[in-house]
Amino acid sequence: MSSAKPSSTIKASLTALAVHLRGVTKVYDNGVMALGPLDLAVPKGEFISLLGPSGCGKSTALRLIAGLSPASSGAVRVSRHEGDVQIGHGIGFVFQEPTLMPWTSVRENVRLPLKLGGIAKAEGRARADAALASVGLADFADAFPRELSGGMKMRVSLARALVTDPDILLMDEPFAALDEITRFRLNNDLLALWRSLGKTVIFVTHSVFESVYLSQRVVVMTARPGRIQADIRIDTVEPRGEEFRTSTAYSDYCRRVSAALAPSYSGRSTL
Numbered sequence: 050m051s052s053a054k055p056s057s058t059i060k061a062s063l064t065a066l067a068v069h070l071r072g073v074t075k076v077y078d079n080g081v082m083a084l085g086p087l088d089l090a091v092p093k094g095e096f097i098s099l100l101g102p103s104g105c106g107k108s109t110a111l112r113l114i115a116g117l118s119p120a121s122s123g124a125v126r127v128s129r130h131e132g133d134v135q136i137g138h139g140i141g142f143v144f145q146e147p148t149l150m151p152w153t154s155v156r157e158n159v160r161l162p163l164k165l166g167g168i169a170k171a172e173g174r175a176r177a178d179a180a181l182a183s184v185g186l187a188d189f190a191d192a193f194p195r196e197l198s199g200g201m202k203m204r205v206s207l208a209r210a211l212v213t214d215p216d217i218l219l220m221d222e223p224f225a226a227l228d229e230i231t232r233f234r235l236n237n238d239l240l241a242l243w244r245s246l247g248k249t250v251i252f253v254t255h256s257v258f259e260s261v262y263l264s265q266r267v268v269v270m271t272a273r274p275g276r277i278q279a280d281i282r283i284d285t286v287e288p289r290g291e292e293f294r295t296s297t298a299y300s301d302y303c304r305r306v307s308a309a310l311a312p313s314y315s316g317r318s319t320l
């Protein structure tokens with residue numbers, strides 16, 4: 050994995066970054082200072098989680114990286130791929146809600162970004178089917194969203210984000226509304242996809258357990274305005290599975306991440 054490669058020069062390390070935030074702040078029009086200054090470097094191919102109290106600016110950070118909202122100051126640098134069409138600008142976004150169109154099929158939901166990008170129907174359908182197969186839903190292309198469970202809807206949402214073959218996948222609490230067993234399954238499937246596709250993943254979650262299970266690095270943020278409180282590398286044997294989830298190393302990491310998170314909650318009267 051790219052994070053394991055030593056980089057001997059500053060130039061080399063810069064070119065290996067998928068996302069680089071330097072001194073980034075965000076002040077919304079209503080005067081709320083949501084973020085920063087935030088400094089974050091994410092090497093290509095890394096899986097990181099952002100963890101922090103509600104309202105600390107995690108979603109804001111994802112929106113700035115996706116280019117959906119401008120930073121108030123500082124620099125947001127995102128490495129974009131050059132091949133393929135520039136649909137989605139090399140970034141896939143998965144939200145907490147699957148936000149599927151209820152009136153059309155699963156295949157058409159997944160094809161949407163390609164349709165909007167002007168990709169011909171036949172090619173779009175083939176790519177949508179391939180994306181659905183990658184998330185284990187090859188047999189549900191003709192189904193309608195109402196026929197799917199919550200976990201399956203989230204898989205469709207993931208397929209829609211992957212269909213443009215983005216280099217970077219931004220995921221904003223995607224599994225928060227799912228039951229624990231479904232969440233565990235999706236965690237494992239996401240890790241398998243990440244290993245096979247080699248994408249950079251930035252994953253927002255409120256769950257210490259989920260962040261440690263999934264990530265190579267857990268970035269703990271302070272209360273608003275969000276800054277980096279701790280940056281904890283999760284070193285373990287890959288690929289991860291139930292053995293890791295039940296190991297002492299896993300619980301030790303969870304304790305460490307919880308301890309790093311605790312100061313972000315101190316003094317908060319809204320909890």
Ligand SMILES: Nc1ncnc2c1ncn2[C@@H]1O[C@H](COP(=O)(O)OP(=O)(O)OP(=O)(O)O)[C@@H](O)[C@H]1O
Binds near residue numbers: 078081102109
């Ligand atoms: N469009 C907006 N206009 C004004 N304020 C906003 C806007 N979007 C977010 N905020 C405020 O910015 C702060 C950070 O919000 P953000 O959604 O990024 O936090 P978060 O860490 O993702 O929260 P949560 O964990 O609850 O989803 C919050 O105080 C929120 O109310």
